[in-house]
Amino acid sequence: MTIIKLTTVGGKPVEYVDEIIGQGGMKDVYFSPDKSYVVAFFRDKLDYQGKERLKSIIGPYRDGVVVPAYLSYFFFAHGSVNDDMLEIKGREKEGKWFASASNRSKFLVAQEKGSWLTHLQITLMISRAVRRPPAAGRAPSRPSSK
Structure with missing residues (x-):
């Protein structure tokens, strides 16, 4: 380095x-x-x-x-199962890893998954944030997973 x-x-x-x-x-x-x-x-x-x-x-x-x-919690701290076989440790977190049940259960280690409370909090924050801009004509109504 x-x-x-x-x-x-x-x-x-x-x-x-x-x-x-x-x-x-x-x-x-x-x-x-x-x-x-x-x-x-x-x-x-x-x-x-x-x-x-x-x-x-x-x-x-x-x-x-x-x-x-981005702050450190926007990046994978522990990576994936089997000694980070997907080599995602240190990479930016994307919504597809958490929205897809198969990716979440098969590949993410327990420390990266979070709890149902944190998922509920995130869902509420996203729904509040995404609601306004499309109504004002400022953003697409379908945001990406990044």
């Missing part, structure tokens, strides 16, 4: 682990050593028109971006 240290244009020190955790269409994403934020770098340099377009949309162009990361 190699830790890269750099300084932003604004003079702020930034550290990240030299292991790609995700990729988008234009950027590669890395975790900080303590996983409290992520750092994203554009893969290719933008040409003049691309930079001008970005400036007009969001303001000054930056080669990398530092953003907050």
